[in-house]
Amino acid sequence: MRTGKNPAKDGLPAYTPHRLGIALIVYIPFTQGYFENSLQVFGYQLASLRAATSEPFDLLVFDNGSCLEAVSKLKDLHALGQIDWLVLSAHNMGKAGAWNWIFAAMPNELICYADSDVLFRPGWLPASLQVLQAFPKAGMVGAQPNFYDVMEGEGQAHQALHFDPEYRFGDYWPDQGTVDEYCFGIGANDELAAQFHNTPLPSITHQPSDTQAILGASHMQFIIPRQVARQVVPLPATRGLLRAETMSLDHKIDQLGYLHLSTPRAHVFHMGNTVNERLLQEVEQITAIPASHETARKRAPARASRTQRWLTSLAKRPRFQRLLLRAYNLLFRVLYSESQEK
Amino acid sequence: MRIGQNPAKSIDSVPQPARVTVAIVTYIPFLSGYYAQSLDVLKACLESIWGNTDPPYDLLVFDNASCPETRAFLTGAHQQNRIQYLVLSDKNVGKGGAWNFIFQAVPGEFIAYADSDIRFYPGWLSSSLAILDAYPRAGMVTACPMRTPEAFYTTTLEWARQESGATLENGKYIPWEVYLQHVLSLGTSEEQAREWYKSRSDWRLTFNGIQALIGAAHFQFTVRKTIIQEFVPFSMNRPMGQVRSLDEQINQAGYLRLTTCEPLVTHMGNRVPEGTSPRSAASPGRSRSLFDLPFIRKPLLRLYDAIFRLYHQ
Numbered sequence: 146m147r148t149g150k151n152p153a154k155d156g157l158p159a160y161t162p163h164r165l166g167i168a169l170i171v172y173i174p175f176t177q178g179y180f181e182n183s184l185q186v187f188g189y190q191l192a193s194l195r196a197a198t199s200e201p202f203d204l205l206v207f208d209n210g211s212c213l214e215a216v217s218k219l220k221d222l223h224a225l226g227q228i229d230w231l232v233l234s235a236h237n238m239g240k241a242g243a244w245n246w247i248f249a250a251m252p253n254e255l256i257c258y259a260d261s262d263v264l265f266r267p268g269w270l271p272a273s274l275q276v277l278q279a280f281p282k283a284g285m286v287g288a289q290p291n292f293y294d295v296m297e298g299e300g301q302a303h304q305a306l307h308f309d310p311e312y313r314f315g316d317y318w319p320d321q322g323t324v325d326e327y328c329f330g331i332g333a334n335d336e337l338a339a340q341f342h343n344t345p346l347p348s349i350t351h352q353p354s355d356t357q358a359i360l361g362a363s364h365m366q367f368i369i370p371r372q373v374a375r376q377v378v379p380l381p382a383t384r385g386l387l388r389a390e391t392m393s394l395d396h397k398i399d400q401l402g403y404l405h406l407s408t409p410r411a412h413v414f415h416m417g418n419t420v421n422e423r424l425l426q427e428v429e430q431i432t433a434i435p436a437s438h439e440t441a442r443k444r445a446p447a448r449a450s451r452t453q454r455w456l457t458s459l460a461k462r463p464r465f466q467r468l469l470l471r472a473y474n475l476l477f478r479v480l481y482s483e484s485q486e487k
Numbered sequence: 488m489r490i491g492q493n494p495a496k497s498i499d500s501v502p503q504p505a506r507v508t509v510a511i512v513t514y515i516p517f518l519s520g521y522y523a524q525s526l527d528v529l530k531a532c533l534e535s536i537w538g539n540t541d542p543p544y545d546l547l548v549f550d551n552a553s554c555p556e557t558r559a560f561l562t563g564a565h566q567q568n569r570i571q572y573l574v575l576s577d578k579n580v581g582k583g584g585a586w587n588f589i590f591q592a593v594p595g596e597f598i599a600y601a602d603s604d605i606r607f608y609p610g611w612l613s614s615s616l617a618i619l620d621a622y623p624r625a626g627m628v629t630a631c632p633m634r635t636p637e638a639f640y641t642t643t644l645e646w647a648r649q650e651s652g653a654t655l656e657n658g659k660y661i662p663w664e665v666y667l668q669h670v671l672s673l674g675t676s677e678e679q680a681r682e683w684y685k686s687r688s689d690w691r692l693t694f695n696g697i698q699a700l701i702g703a704a705h706f707q708f709t710v711r712k713t714i715i716q717e718f719v720p721f722s723m724n725r726p727m728g729q730v731r732s733l734d735e736q737i738n739q740a741g742y743l744r745l746t747t748c749e750p751l752v753t754h755m756g757n758r759v760p761e762g763t764s765p766r767s768a769a770s771p772g773r774s775r776s777l778f779d780l781p782f783i784r785k786p787l788l789r790l791y792d793a794i795f796r797l798y799h800q
């Protein structure tokens with residue numbers, strides 16, 4: 146039975162969310178192989194967010210079934226007040242499945258989504274907000290120029306602006322450093338990099354405010370207004386990371402008449418799953434905190450043994466590579482499927 | 488930069504959500520005073536869900552900024568896969584704020600909501616779903632018969648009087664003991680309860696072969712997600728006291744407010760009922776498998792790591 150009065154009923158104010166909510170999806174099923182540096186990279190992301198975001202925000206981290214070590218780290222960060230809402234899922238719901246939670250439930254007027262390997266630079270928010278203000282029909286605004294049209298030319302929403310004299314369409318040539326950085330981030334080969342260097346990006350300018358934006362936005366990081374986010378869910382979610390499922394977000398946004406846009410300058414950077422000196426230097430610049438060189442040193446090549454050299458040369462042969470990849474994926478499935486039943 | 492392909496891309500399928508998401512909101516800021524027994528009450532609540540829920544379900548717990556002891560218990564239960572979704576809020580966003588999150592985000596077709604001081608008995612969920620399936624306009628279904636203000640069920644009465652297939656009866660269908668137990672749990676005196684019981688009666692409905700009483704309350708109810716989503720977002724500027732508007736809104740929107748005829752949940756309040764301390768119930772927890780054994784898992788992880796390095800060197 147109830148004894149006494151619940152103190153929570155005494156008219157105390159509940160927390161009111163900030164205008165901006167930032168949501169990150171974390172998936173670190175183990176801390177080896179592909180995911181060896183993932184926790185460290187995530188730490189840099191959080192530090193850069195805190196240092197480079199110019200207004201208060203609520204941070205939601207959605208853990209999509211990570212290993213105990215990763216979850217433990219997230220719980221520690223939450224206990225330290227670094228994470229406002231920590232959602233722990235017992236299993237991986239897929240990226241689209243996690244988006245369904247985030248886009249449906251985040252109470253903030255503006256929802257910024259980012260993968261857990263994105264570095265934020267000072268100025269990312271004002272630049273994104275400028276685009277959002279200049280383009281009232283903006284549905285997704287990324288803080289890095291979009292180099293790859295996920296809609297593959299099928300996007301229709303921007304066509305309506307061709308008849309609006311306030312807007313001007315054109316080409317935008319990003320500077321070489323921006324293209325190089327993008328190519329480095331995705332691990333592009335020389336051929337692909339050359340394509341990016343030689344192709345201008347489609348741009349649109351809001352002439353009264355002289356605000357230019359690139360047409361297109363990446364799934365890696367973007368701001369989506371809450372009123373748009375609520376309209377796009379639920380997204381199909383049957384696989385871990387299936388392009389068709391994540392792309393359904395783009396199709397819905399376009400069908401609703403909202404634009405995919407991104408800033409002309411790169412205010413965010415894809416760190417990926419590796420840590421190197423260049424990244425550490427930038428982290429130090431942004432956060433003014435010395436970044437750990439531990440991993441960079443650890444990964445420095447030691448003198449390889451004869452067996453290692455032989456295995457390395459063998460690994461360059463396509464047949465052996467295919468074999469290694471099959472073994473790697475098989476092991477991942479074994480380890481992953483067991484994690485799923487955790 | 489990214490080296491290698493994200494293994495998440497090779498995940499062929501992800502577990503699909505259960506038809507029902509059972510959702511609990513917790514708020515235990517400290518373990519003294521009013522909340523001295525609240526953690527034990529919460530444990531009893533969750534144990535009763537794990538032990539007495541038959542249809543498949545996912546369990547979501549939204550913790551609204553509780554104390555470390557409560558969080559430690561919840562995260563432990565999550566690690567054992569006894570809680571499928573655990574939301575830890577750093578600040579108390581109010582019950583309305585928690586509802587806004589839950590009712591918009593959860594993946595189940597049905598949401599079975601309860602405060603964290605409710606005890607569940609066998610059949611509570613299947614009986615609630617049976618009513619929801621049988622009554623096409625059913626909004627909220629509470630798994631405990633109770634009397635609520637008539638202003639909250641005018642729509643249900645109106646529907647019952649107009650629906651030719653429905654049988655509506657008036658009488659005393661809630662046993663005195665059941666009524667008394669619930670009213671006492673709210674802190675009301677027995678004398679007052681006796682007076683209320685004598686002065687009022689109950690409405691009983693039968694439709695599609697399923698009996699239900701007219702009522703329902705926001706401390707525990709099962710609802711279709713599509714229906715509850717019509718009413719979000721709720722005002723959330725106070726921790727409590729604003730959620731009763733849901734009862735009014737459901738009625739005003741033309742949905743039925745019903746309860747089971749049997750008491751299948753009880754309100755514990757902030758004291759664990761005597762003789763019912765938390766027990767270990769059977770639960771769908773994690774079953775350890777061969778690959779969980781450290782001497783098997785560790786070498787596999789090492790091999791996995793070695794292949795990754797070799798492949799991407």
